[in-house]
Amino acid sequence: xxxxxxxxxxxxxxxxxxxxxxxxxxxxxxxxxxxxxxxxxxxxxxxxxxxxxxxxxxxxxxxxxxxxxxxxxxxxxxxxxxxxxxxxxxxxxxxxxxxxxxxxxxxxxxxxxxxxxxxxxxxxxxxxxxxxxxxxxxxxxxxxxxxxxxxxxxxxxxxxxxxxxxxxxxxxxxxxxxxxxxxxxxxxxxxxxxxxxxxxxxxxxxxxxxxxxxxxxxxxxxxxxxxxxxxxxxxxxxxxxxxxxxxxxxxxxxxxxxxxxxxxxx
Numbered sequence: 001x002x003x004x005x006x007x008x009x010x011x012x013x014x015x016x017x018x019x020x021x022x023x024x025x026x027x028x029x030x031x032x033x034x035x036x037x038x039x040x041x042x043x044x045x046x047x048x049x050x051x052x053x054x055x056x057x058x059x060x061x062x063x064x065x066x067x068x069x070x071x072x073x074x075x076x077x078x079x080x081x082x083x084x085x086x087x088x089x090x091x092x093x094x095x096x097x098x099x100x101x102x103x104x105x106x107x108x109x110x111x112x113x114x115x116x117x118x119x120x121x122x123x124x125x126x127x128x129x130x131x132x133x134x135x136x137x138x139x140x141x142x143x144x145x146x147x148x149x150x151x152x153x154x155x156x157x158x159x160x161x162x163x164x165x166x167x168x169x170x171x172x173x174x175x176x177x178x179x180x181x182x183x184x185x186x187x188x189x190x191x192x193x194x195x196x197x198x199x200x201x202x203x204x205x206x207x208x209x210x211x212x213x214x215x216x217x218x219x220x221x222x223x224x225x226x227x228x229x230x231x232x233x234x235x236x237x238x239x240x241x242x243x244x245x246x247x248x249x250x251x252x253x254x255x256x257x258x259x260x261x262x263x264x265x266x
Contacts, residue, residue, distance in 0.1 A: 004131075004132035004133055004136065005132075005133060008039060008133055009132075009133045009136060009137065011039070012035070012038065012039045012133060012137055013137055013140060015035050015038065016032070016035040016036075016137065016140060016141060016144070019031055019032065019035055020144055025147075025148055025151050025152075027144070027148060028056065029047040029055040029056025029145060029148075030047075030056040030057060030058060031056070032047060032056055032141050032144065032145060033045040033046065033047050033056040033057055033058035033121075034058040035137075035141070036058070036121070036123070036134070036137060036138060036141055037058045037059060037060055039133070040060065040123065040128070040131070040134055041125065041128030041129055041130075041131060041134075042060050042063060042125060042126040042127050042128035043059075043060060043123045043124060043125050043126065043128060043134070044057070044058065044059035044060065044063055044065065044069065044123075044124045044126065045057070045058050045059075045121065045122070045123055045124075046072070046078070046121070046122040046124070047111075047119065047121055047141075047145060048078055048083070048086070048119055048120050048121075048122060049118070049119045050087065050117060050118055050119050051083060052077050052078040052079075052080065052082065052083025052086070053076065053077050054072065054073070054076045054077060054078065055119070057073065060126065063126050064126075066104070066124070066126070068103075068104070069124065078122075082101075082102060085101040085102065086101070086108055086120040086122065087117065087120075088101070089101065089108045089110060089120070090110060091110065092107070092108070092109050092110070092135050092138065092139060093107065093108045094106070094107035094108070094123075094130040094134075094135065095130070102122070102124070104124060104125075105124070105125040105128075105129060106122060106123055106124050106125060106130075107122070107123040107125075107130040107134060107135065107138065108120055108121075108122055108123075109121040109122075109123075109135075109138035109139060109141070109142045110142065111142045111145050111146045111149070112142070112143075112146045113145075113146035113147065113148075113149040113150035113153070114146075114150035114153070114154075118146060118149045118150070119145065119146075119149065121138050121141060121142050121145070123138065160243075163241055163242070163243050164243045164246075164247070166222065166223075166224060166241060166243075167224055167241050167243035167244045167246075167247040168247050169222065170218070170219050170222035170224045170241075170244070171244070171247050171248060171251060173218050173222065174215055174218060174219075175211075175214075177207050177211045178211055178212075178214055178215035178218070179215075179248065179251055180205055180207065181201065181202075181205055181207055181211050181212045181215045182215050182219065182248055183248050183249075183251070183252055184201050184204060184205045185201055185212070185215075185216075185237065186239075186244075186245055186248060188201065189237060189239075192238060192239040192242070193236070193237065193238035193239065194236075194237060195230070195233065195234045195235065195236055195237070196234055196235050196237055197234040197235075198212045198213065198234070198235055216235070216237070219244070223240060223241075224239075224240055224241035224244045225237060225238065225239055225240055225241070225244065226238040226240055
């Protein structure tokens with residue numbers, strides 16, 4: 001790259017690589033921003049999500065945030081206008097083009113994770129200007145951040161799939177009557193926790209109280225709900241697996257759903 005000081009770049013890049021080697025996928029984006037700031041020409045650096053949330057921030061040692069930066073930092077979010085402008089940038093942008101989009105001397109580096117735009121790295125220069133080292137190091141950092149975000153998304157999807165499988169396995173352990181009982185219970189539960197009176201639910205569903213007790217015991221053993229008897233007050237119930245409602249709803253027949261909706265309106 002023309003004008004790049006290779007020795008300076010290697011030194012700055014080494015710090016970033018050491019950070020990633022030490023922290024791995026748990027790397028803090030604020031630390032990534034700090035690596036980019038070190039050696040820059042009076043810059044503050046923001047690692048922002050696709051929607052403009054500030055995920056990491058660092059500024060040069062003697063720097064004071066500009067007025068618009070103070071607003072960003074207070075909200076921990078870029079303005080909607082700037083957030084939308086960043087997403088229009090498909091490659092590293094600096095100089096007049098970036099300044100026109102941001103309204104100040106800056107450099108924009110897109111972050112790509114798993115083939116999708118997941119954020120941006122934004123340099124704001126306080127009287128300084130971007131350098132070839134900033135540009136190349138910003139691209140390296142963007143690749144690292146993109147991999148970390150993509151990995152986190154994959155883990156979240158895996159967790160959701162595992163949670164769904166646990167909910168389905170728990171429901172398969174219930175008899176038909178026990179499933180009906182749990183559907184009735186969750187229909188009456190406001191939110192993810194509350195009190196229920198088993199005898200009342202049994203009367204409404206025309207089932208025995210023992211069916212409800214067995215259903216609660218099975219789902220508690222599967223660790224998808226927490227159930228605790230409080231004597232005359234009733235039974236305390238808390239949902240531990242958020243997928244249990246959705247999976248029980250899938251089991252409900254269309255007729256039963258229609259009847260329940262009619263009962264609620266009545």
